[in-house]
Amino acid sequence: MAMTGVLRPGHAQVRVLDIEESARFYRDVLGLVETGRDAQGRVYFKCWDERDHHSYVIRQADSAGIDFFGFKVLDVATLNKLDADLRAYGLKTERIPAGELLETGERVRFELPSGHQIELYAEKTAVGNGIEEVNPAPWSSQRDHGIAPVRLDHALLYGPNVAEVQEIFTKVLGFYLVERVLTPDGQGNAAIWLSCSHKVHDIAFAEYPEKGKLHHCSFLMDTWEQVLRAGDILSMNNVPVDIGPTRHGVTRGCTIYAWDPSGNRFETFMGGYQPYPDYKPLTWTFENFGQGLDYPQRKLHETFLTVVT
Numbered sequence: 001m002a003m004t005g006v007l008r009p010g011h012a013q014v015r016v017l018d019i020e021e022s023a024r025f026y027r028d029v030l031g032l033v034e035t036g037r038d039a040q041g042r043v044y045f046k047c048w049d050e051r052d053h054h055s056y057v058i059r060q061a062d063s064a065g066i067d068f069f070g071f072k073v074l075d076v077a078t079l080n081k082l083d084a085d086l087r088a089y090g091l092k093t094e095r096i097p098a099g100e101l102l103e104t105g106e107r108v109r110f111e112l113p114s115g116h117q118i119e120l121y122a123e124k125t126a127v128g129n130g131i132e133e134v135n136p137a138p139w140s141s142q143r144d145h146g147i148a149p150v151r152l153d154h155a156l157l158y159g160p161n162v163a164e165v166q167e168i169f170t171k172v173l174g175f176y177l178v179e180r181v182l183t184p185d186g187q188g189n190a191a192i193w194l195s196c197s198h199k200v201h202d203i204a205f206a207e208y209p210e211k212g213k214l215h216h217c218s219f220l221m222d223t224w225e226q227v228l229r230a231g232d233i234l235s236m237n238n239v240p241v242d243i244g245p246t247r248h249g250v251t252r253g254c255t256i257y258a259w260d261p262s263g264n265r266f267e268t269f270m271g272g273y274q275p276y277p278d279y280k281p282l283t284w285t286f287e288n289f290g291q292g293l294d295y296p297q298r299k300l301h302e303t304f305l306t307v308v309t
Helices: 019-029 076-089 160-173 224-236 286-295 302-306
Strands: 004-017 033-038 041-046 056-062 065-073 094-096 109-112 116-120 151-159 176-182 188-197 203-207 213-220 240-248 251-258 265-271 282-284
Touching: 004 019, 004 151, 004 213, 019 033, 019 041, 019 056, 065 076, 065 151, 065 213, 076 094, 076 109, 076 160, 151 302, 160 176, 160 188, 160 203, 176 286, 188 286, 203 224, 224 240, 224 251, 224 265, 282 286
Parallel strands: 004 056, 065 116, 151 203, 176 282, 213 265
Antiparallel strands: 004 065, 033 041, 041 056, 094 109, 109 116, 151 213, 176 188, 188 203, 240 251, 251 265
16 A cells, blocks of 8 residues: 555653663563664654664653554644644644654644544664664664564553544544454444554553553564564563463454563554455454454453453
8 A cells, every 4th residue: 555644653752660671671681772862851762674763752641551652654744734624623732842752853743532642753863773774684682682663663551531532543644444343232433443554553542441551562573483582582681471471363463561670561563464454344342352462362361351551
């Protein structure tokens, strides 16, 4: 499909309880590449195969969770158009000046009915992935440090008003619905998986009574063997694991969920099919949500529904 409009997930800013402990964890265990620190004390990271300056930012706070999730758009003209479209839809937008995040251009931020802050931007400094641009090697030496995911892949966010959130993403931002889990009465969606590309999802939402909650940020691995290796590294470092290694029914992805030192859940993920906008969304009934989450065990893990930051 042609890549226009919203291109991909660009960054997440996550709150942590101890900035140095968390920086060591994300750098040395998860294997992200530290790319900078700013005057606010925030620490910036990228995955080894990402080319922009950062995709994951942490800041110290009294409570864990997510501040905002950002998407990169095609260009400044697209950013301006989407800003106008969001305002025409009835959402209040805020222009955040270039440089407020390191190496990042002007951003447009708005709040979803779920309580999440979402932002769009067109410009971020390209620092490369450490591989030559002419006759490139297949991977960088940075891949050998820690778990070393390929990229920030998606986020799952918990909050109310999922139907309204879906409308904003599909009618204003150009996403399409890939999969859904029905509510117990079958009359609505308990969870939705949305894509702006041909990935199986770029963001997902689940109905939850409290606003603005983070379920997980997900990091892409190349292979199932690398997901299993991630499990080894998590165990070697005494990292608490939530679910996995296992396979989802929803998205067909293979996964391990675990928690960072502040209690923010993250995922190491691979696989999934490649949908297109003309595909009919796949539907899971609520009584089969356990199979959708953990296909081999057909188990709806209690923590998946209740533990968020």
